[in-house]
Amino acid sequence: MQITPLTGGLGAEVHGADIRNGADFLPLFEAFKAHSVLVIRAQTEVTPEDHIAFAARFGPINVNRFFKPVEGHPEIATVLKEKEQKSAIGEGWHTDHSYDEAPAMGSLLRAIEVPPYGGDTLFVSMAQAFDTLSPMMQRFLEGLSACHSSRHVFGMAAQDSEATRSGRLSNAEAATQDVRHPVVIKHPFSGRKCLFVNPVFTTGIEGLSEAESTALLQMLYQHCQQPELQARVRWQAGDITLWDNRATWHKAINDYHGFRRYMHRITVEGCKLDGVSA
Numbered sequence: 566m567q568i569t570p571l572t573g574g575l576g577a578e579v580h581g582a583d584i585r586n587g588a589d590f591l592p593l594f595e596a597f598k599a600h601s602v603l604v605i606r607a608q609t610e611v612t613p614e615d616h617i618a619f620a621a622r623f624g625p626i627n628v629n630r631f632f633k634p635v636e637g638h639p640e641i642a643t644v645l646k647e648k649e650q651k652s653a654i655g656e657g658w659h660t661d662h663s664y665d666e667a668p669a670m671g672s673l674l675r676a677i678e679v680p681p682y683g684g685d686t687l688f689v690s691m692a693q694a695f696d697t698l699s700p701m702m703q704r705f706l707e708g709l710s711a712c713h714s715s716r717h718v719f720g721m722a723a724q725d726s727e728a729t730r731s732g733r734l735s736n737a738e739a740a741t742q743d744v745r746h747p748v749v750i751k752h753p754f755s756g757r758k759c760l761f762v763n764p765v766f767t768t769g770i771e772g773l774s775e776a777e778s779t780a781l782l783q784m785l786y787q788h789c790q791q792p793e794l795q796a797r798v799r800w801q802a803g804d805i806t807l808w809d810n811r812a813t814w815h816k817a818i819n820d821y822h823g824f825r826r827y828m829h830r831i832t833v834e835g836c837k838l839d840g841v842s843a
Contacts, residue, residue: 568596575690575813576602576796584608584619584805594623597671598754601812602688602796609803611675613638613829616805620673620831623807627662627669627832635829644674644828646819653819653826658689658790659765661810661832664713666744670753670835673807676800680824686798686806689814691759694789695749703758707841709748710771711762745771747840752811758841759812760785789814811838 566581566589577600582589584605597603611619617640620626626640635641646653662669674686695703748770750761762770764786770778798806808815 566592568592570600571602571604571796571798574693574794575688576600576604576798579603579605580607584611585615590619590622597807597809601690601692601809602798603807604798605805605807606801607803608675608805611803611805613641616641616673616675616829616831619805620833623673623833624670625834627834629830629832640831642830642832644830646821646826648823648825651822653817655815655817656819657765658763658786658814658816660761660763660814662835663746663761663763663766663810664744667837668746668835669810670833671807671809672830672832673805675829676802676804676806677829678825678827679800679802680821680826683818683821683824684800684826685818686800687816687818688796688798688808689789689794690796691761691789691812691814692752692755692757693794694785695758695760697791697794698788703749706760707747707749707758709773710745710840711748712743712745712768712771713766714743714768746838749841750811750838751841753836753838754809757812760789761811761838762786763814811835 566579569578570576571578577596579593579596582593582605584593593603593605613635617626617638628639629642633643635643644654660668661672698706746761748760748762750759752759762782762785767782769775770781773781
């Protein structure tokens with residue numbers, strides 16, 4: 566097994582591993598904890614059952630409320646853009662399931678069919694994002710909490726979206742999640758301080774006026790999008806990429822119009838997040 570960092574601060578690429586081999590799990594898990602994003606190449610013989618079994622080693626599987634499931638495998642969410650469709654799911658910077666009381670630990674995305682070019686996924690290190698703020702801003706943020714919600718993304722307000730009309734997303738009545746999390750969390754694995762707000766699901770900062778909250782969040786979002794904080798995954802059919810939702814943002818690059826991109830995603834349950842003073 567060869568594990569090569571993708572960048573100086575985030576992500577690693579793995580060659581020579583087989584997720585079906587139990588002996589490979591521990592080094593993969595350690596690499597995942599160290600790098601937050603792991604691209605395991607050439608898992609071309611993996612079945613949906615293998616994918617599920619591998620994901621379950623990390624923890625209980627979350628059966629997604631909103632994504633169309635793979636037939637016969639409710640644990641696997643379909644991530645699909647057909648060649649005639651214009652919008653892709655996950656185009657905005659986000660953290661999966663930040664609207665849950667116990668946000669997801671991570672997601673494992675398997676590439677079934679990829680376009681001849683484009684369709685990459687970008688990631689951001691939220692630990693580096695915190696570390697590169699000024700000490701005064703860090704101290705200010707450590708005392709704050711943010712509100713997160715699923716309603717505006719998956720609820721009735723999104724019923725006119727292409728993803729909903731095409732059947733890729735559904736079950737709008739289940740989009741009732743409203744939670745608060747610390748703006749700065751203590752990562753459950755490493756104890757590192759990480760920012761935990763995102764442009765898609767975060768709706769505001771508690772205790773600030775709407776104008777103050779908007780200004781602060783926009784400043785943080787702009788800060789987090791610096792190229793130095795990012796890693797880019799270029800997909801090949803058969804790859805499995807797993808990422809830590811508590812330590813990263815991600816977004817799908819929608820630059821492959823006229824081609825099909827088909828993925829299977831499994832999400833692993835996480836835990837309630839503590840602030841840094843907890």
